[in-house]
Amino acid sequence: MSARGSDVAPRSLTPRSDTIMNSTNHTLTSLASLLAAGEASAVELATDYLARIAALNPSLNAYVSVDAAKTLAEAAAADAARAAGAAGFLTGVPLAYKDIFCQQGWKTSCGSKMLDNFVAPYDAHVVEKCRAAGLVSLGRTNMDEFAMGSSNENSFYGAVKNPWDLAAIPGGSSGGSAAAVAARLAPAALGTDTGGSIRQPASHCGITGIKPTYGVVSRFGMVAYASSLDQGGPMAQTAEDCAQLMNVIAGFDERDSTSLERAAEDYTRELGQPLGGLKVGLPREYFADGLSGDVASVIENAVNELKKLGAEVVEVSLPNTELSIPAYYVIAPAEASSNLSRYDGVRYGHRAAEYGDLTEMYEKTRAEGFGSEVKRRILVGTYVLSHGYYDAYYLKAQKIRRLIAGDFQRAFGDCDVILGPVAPTAAFNLGEKSGDPVQMYLSDVYTLSVNLAGLPAMSVPAGFAANGRPVGLQIIGNYFSEAKMLNVAHQFQLATDWHTRAPAL
């Protein structure tokens, strides 16, 4: 048979039956190159990912909504744009959205029964930006209800499984996004981080994720949890991919009152700079009691790797680190109790079937629509904001917040970036902490302070714990230093291959 026979694949893509693993193992940047070179079409890529999602999502539960017809229509439009010469760098590349971003025409449930029937009538700012860049939506990823949780066990749609070990949590609250990228059910995903919800699941699933400086990414259309802390950001295999997505989603938006008016920047601009002379700070409080031995040794090895690349290590101190837990668990519930008062069963979302008067309608609607962790945080927040308690709790927590932010500014006087663990242990088992909210809260000790200070931070794959579960290195930067942090992560990824490891599925 001639080489042109019908059983030979077109151009360099492998035959249809083999493409599922091959095209879905690429990074975002590499898929963009395949599309630009005409070696794959957006429809082919979308088809491959949809097939892999159909095969693997039933065991992982990473996606809560998939709509193949919508995805393929977006992919066809991307191919048409490319054919017309109107393609940008990422046109036709697939992307998954955490179920917290309003996406017109898609169910936007935020992991809650309250919004199980809510089809968003508009796009979040970041979704508008991604659509404009030609990114193709693969669907909506699972999450802890209203982004409240560290294990993804608080979802109305059930827990996500960690692709590295189905008995383990994927982390939360962006657990579906992290699991989808780790399992190669998406080349990248958007997540949100209020107290660690991008970094901790990225660490537990062995992928790269960045929480930008507060105010850099618009919160418009992102279902609100704690407005002074919430920030959206990218999750992907590599720092380079995160930088590409930052170029798409960052920027001023007048519809978010806390969006910062700053000139656009190219987040890839520092990729390729050598690290010679970089000063990395190790906060002694991040390496004290409570950090597991295998996480500590992964971080130590990563720091040594960066030393080989020319970084200089200095010890710094963040003395108020432990206070971030009580301060966060006042501020976030207080803001949540206010934000979530909008779920009243009147304008959208769940409404109880049986009630007498209006107050009973509210009380039954909210009792039925919210899960137990969300109710707990609303009750805590209601109490700390109630008459006579505001100064003792909310105001006190906001003062501690300034102490925490001050610690970081002093530390950045001595170093360019701060390194440390993301979480005290690798992913714990499903069910291990779900009965004890306080135990769950304590596991957020290394991530909360970053949100309270409003700083950018990321998690980068750096190794594995003894039980085979991934461990991430946290890189914390000063305000607006995302490009520098992304390059630190990029240089680390050029020298190591942790980010290329994928679970066997």
Add this chain to the structure above:
Amino acid sequence: MSLTHEDVARIARLARIEVSGAEIEAVSADLNRIFGLIEKMNAVDTDGIEPMAHPQDVSLRLRDDEVTAADRRDAFQAVAPQVEAGLYLVPKVIE
């Protein structure tokens, strides 16, 4: 500090969340454990420290007073539990 069942019932009323008699024991226990954690703040002297609301301490912007949103009532009411003639329906509140 320890929240009593009556305290929790009052907070639940303020939050407009029905907490049944069967749930109140467990909810109270959880809230008391959480406040046990929160009260570690009390040991810190914060006299004279300015509370921090926004990391960049920016003040809220003002914009020109002009109409910027389109009328999308039908789209927004398509997701409402109960509407009639462009109005949201709720139980009677005035006798």
